[in-house]
Amino acid sequence: MQAPSKYLPADERRAVTVEAVIELAAQQNPSEISTAAIAKHMGVTQGSLFRHFTNKEAILESVMNWVAQRLLARIDKAMHAQTTATASLRAAFMTHIQFISEHPGVPRLLFSELQRKENTAAKKMVNALLSQYQQRLQQTLEQGKDNQEFAADLDVKAAALLFIGSIQGLVVQSIVQGNSDTLLQAAQDTFLLYQRAIEAR
DSSP states (O other): OOOOOTTOOHHHHHHHHHHHHHHHHTTSOGGGOOHHHHHHHHTSOHHHHTTTOSSHHHHHHHHHHHHHHHHHHHHHHHHHTOSSHHHHHHHHHHHHHHHHHHOTHHHHHHHHHHTOSSOOHHHHHHHHHHHHHHHHHHHHHHHHHHTTSBOTTOOHHHHHHHHHHHHHHHHHHHHHHTOOTTHHHHHHHHHHHHHHHHBOO
């Protein structure tokens, strides 16, 4: 990461800090990222970080807020551009995977927060993100049932969980293998299987 100016406005400084944390999370265990490491990655002092964030938890909260806003906005835009429920789900699936491909540190951060025992503000934000995401999926699945695209007896709650779980599985596999090059193709194949499982017969 190129060292930012030491005289960035507050909003830009916070945005650059978020970017730094996501970049670091792609390279190391997110739980081990210290404010010293963040400052070093940015080419600034810890003191300059603490002028914009009270502590590391506040930084993580900003990161999760950034992720939630960007991911849901991109998914909403992709889904609303479609004319069928099936196409909307496919667009959401591939948009999510594309977002992860562009920001590989994001899923590592999300998994790290969800594993923490403490109910931190960042963890609450991750859970809120998952809940809002699931609601969007369930609404689309209900529309698909109404349009007879999906099976009439489809359990939309279970189908939404399977959708998110399929993405999580692909991401975990790419992390374990240390290779995200085949993620997009694997996502296309996985969504096809998912579509066949829920579509009307």
